[in-house]
Amino acid sequence: MKREEQISRNLDWVTVLIYILCVVAGWLNIYAAIYNPEHPIWIFDDGFFDTNSGKQLIWIGTTVLLIIAILVIDHRFYDTFAFPIYGFFLFMLLAVLVVGTEVKGSHSWFRIGSFQLQPAEFSKMATCLALAKYLSTPLTNLSRFKDQLNVAIIIAIPPILILASNETGVALVFASFLILLYREGLPGMYPAIFLAVVTLFILSLIFEEWQIYIGLAVVSALVVWAMPRYERKTKNILAILGVAFCMGLFVTGVDWAINNVLKEHQRNRIRVLVDPDFDRKKTGYNVRQAKIAIGSGGLLGKGYLQGTQTKFDFVPEQSTDFIFCTVGEEFGFAGSLTVVGLFIGLMLRLIYLADRQKSRFARVYGYGVVSIIFFHFLVNIGMTIGLMPVIGIPLPFFSYGGSSLWSFSILLFIFLKLDAHRSQMLSRW
């Protein structure tokens, strides 16, 4: 009794409120996304629980139970069992390759009755715990190569297994841990290189190879020219030329990889990003329809259940990966702004919470939660408005799907549980 009171007093209700708003808004939008004006199904109608919105309601109900369980379990459990949990999900990722079911080309699902679970979704949380555990051991230092290597191994194993089950989208999420690592002292060079690589990658899609070579040459020349005289030593100039050369090599590699390594549909997804009108009928169709749905929403939207693009199924996968289109069409710019605002509020709140942790474990974990949510937010909304390639990852708390809702809720509430007990946790740092 006493403990429960304590939890309800210490729980960060701001985050919980944002969470509830997201889940409720998400469910309303899922209902709209599958809404058929000729056969509107309400909660009490037969067959409601066969629809995505009906099933999602079940997922929400079970999520509440999960949350209660998380809050009831001793806060030290997560710290103590971080590695076993990580290990358990690595095992699950292996197991799914053997006994899993294939859904839409991805061999990453466990089927239990009519419900499906995707261990890959949960492995994000497990990795986050493992990272927090590793980094909270005394004397770890991310500027040391040994620690960098270990961290890299912890992060890299799950996505490799996930890639094996052909679920590229989820695997990419693990790149988001760079944010966490940067916060925890990884030299700034790494995220800088990462950003440079991504930038060069996109440039190499847009421009021809030789144009980038010329650009690199010009930029290097400018850098050398702008250097103060005393810095202009042979060594530095050579270093710059070396960097430029590596970049050129990278661009060539990208072109080669795109043409020789990627499969046709993957190549198209990337191409659609830089050339949205390419291949309207096939790959471009999703992006185009998504943009039409959102763009036609206007300032205030067409009204709930009034979106023609939504009602009449113009956007594929609308209750899952393209749920944001429903928001955009039926609630307009006001709705989009609200949803973006909710996520920004959530992420900034979580950063604030993470920074007030006394234990490094909780702080690292908190930043891990922010990293994962940020990556999903960045890619999911970005792809619906044509700023990101179409990568099939859900919008946290909004998208239809039990695995997604469960895993994000667990991810978030473990942190809230840790936060609620921050005063009891010893700083091991």
Place this chain on the structure above:
Amino acid sequence: MDEIRKRFIQGFIILIAILYIGRLFYLQVIDETYKLDAQNNAIRKIVQVPFRGLIYDRNKKLIVYNTPVYDLYITPKKAHVQDTLKFCRLFDITRSEFDSLTHLARIYSPVRPSLFLRQLSKEEYARVQDAMVDYPGFSFQISSLRTYQSKGMANALGYVGEISPERLLKEQEKGNEYYRQGDYVGVTGLERFYEDELRGQRGEKYVMVNSRGVEKGPFKNGEFDREPVAGKNLISSVDIALQDFADSLMQHKVGSVVAIEPSSGEILAMVSAPTYDPSKLSGRTFSKYFQTLNLDPLHPLINRPPSAYYRPGSTFKLIQALIGLQLGVISPSTGFGHAGVPMKCHCGGTSSSIQLGIKNSCNPYFYNVFKRIIYNNKEQNLFKKSAVGLQRWNDMASKFGIGQELGIDLPNETKGKLPSVEYYDKVYKGPLRWKFSNIYSVGIGEGEIVINPLKMANVAAIIANRGWYVRPHLVKGINEAGNIDNKYKEHISVGIDRRHFEPVIEGMVGAVNAGTVAAEARLSDIQICGKTGTSQNKHGQDHAIFIAFAPRENPKIAIAVFIENAGFGGTHSAPIASLCIEKYLKGKVERKAMETRWMNKSYLANVLSAKSASAKPNKEVKATVEKDSTIEDYQLRNLKEELFKLDQANKPKAPIFKIPMQPQAVLPKNQKIVPKKTH
């Protein structure tokens, strides 16, 4: 350090958020194109074709109406034809037609219905209906087919057809945005002239569709829908009984019959022979039948009464006499002999009055009349005299409508030709280089004078009215009688005093009762006043012309009958005119034997031999006849348009229609005429 990194991460997140919000603001608030795209996606306009107006004859008999027919649609994704051969046999199409139709439909949309076969009749529909259970994915939609009660009026009524790309472009250039590809429009005849009245206003219905093209109810509760407005009905001035009778008399002949009620200018009958079956031009048989008609050497698609070219021959002498009398260059009792006239005549000597001149159709008499018309003026020089005289004559003859458009309510009316001073100056390469002796053949309706049958029927009406006419017209009311343009009510004077008509009419009576007209053309109880004409043409027999009105007092009907290559007008055209007059004035024909004989009489052999003789190009013809199109420039589809349609099909619009493959229409050549040189 930590603080800086924390700020950096926060900054990064906020930066992305701002970028996204900016992008969303652009997509949702600034860029309007997506709203349009969304409409194109989810809202489909369904055009509701209005009911085209009906056409009645002057006695309220229905002559043109709409019959329900059935269009067959295919939804390729649902369509499943197990036995294609059986299906093809059922619908009377070939295997390759079947393949290309299904292919086109699939290109248009696999899930939306496309038109597969057009206009199956009620009988055909009944025949195939039971078999349709074996063919899922096919459905029928009711539409309407223009139906013509009478075969005899095909050319005057015209027909409707899918709008040609050229017409579409022309209408759009005129600022008319009404028409769309695939619309049906009046192509010729009254259907074309009264297109705006007949067509009505198409309705529009906006429905929402899902991503698979399935309808999902009205858009905004039908706020933007518009009900179709049915077209207006026309009340034609034609007496369909007379029309059909005249048409049956014109069997096996090439030519025209035009009958006008003189007091109103209302056209009672307008026959163009040979005619065609208009119902075959409105249905699925269109392309095949059009091609046959178009290649027919007798040009059944030309509406001869307002469009064909002939020379008036002797019928023109009536105008000459009236002009002479009005000018005072002759009096009713002026007589002329044959002496010194370079023209043959069989009248047997001297015509001592205008009445006899007309009765005998004496060429030398009218040679002299024309000479006086030309030369009786104050100029001294013969060349100057000729120019002044011709100009005066031209002004007066123009008032009869010669060389002018009468303004009938039909497309493609030809002006014909009335030689003017400028014309002869051009022919003789300079002013004052020609005189009467160069142009006298015009005086007897030969040479460079060109008319059409409608004009000559109108001349008969002018004489019947003793000096005025109402523009001939085929429609006496839109929705109700009398509701027509005022230009069809106005009395137009020809500038000849009433008193000058009696001697001329006396001559016409003489011609019928004891002159150039065959005896059988007389009616015992009704006085017909008529004038024969024989229109020369270089190839083959002369064209037989007869114009008349009856009765003499208070005339009820004026008529012109033209029969190509039949010979002498009094012998070959007058009996037909006489039968028509009897039919109209008495309501029935008592001379049954004569009727049968004339129905069976054929001049086609003459016509065909004349056609082959005229096949070689003739330079003189080109110099004389202005190039006028005599038939709707009906441009037909070729492969290019088919591709264009396919292109259009990608847009959510009207379904693809069966595209008739037709060759380029060959424009029929104008009636050949040759200027007569002096003997």
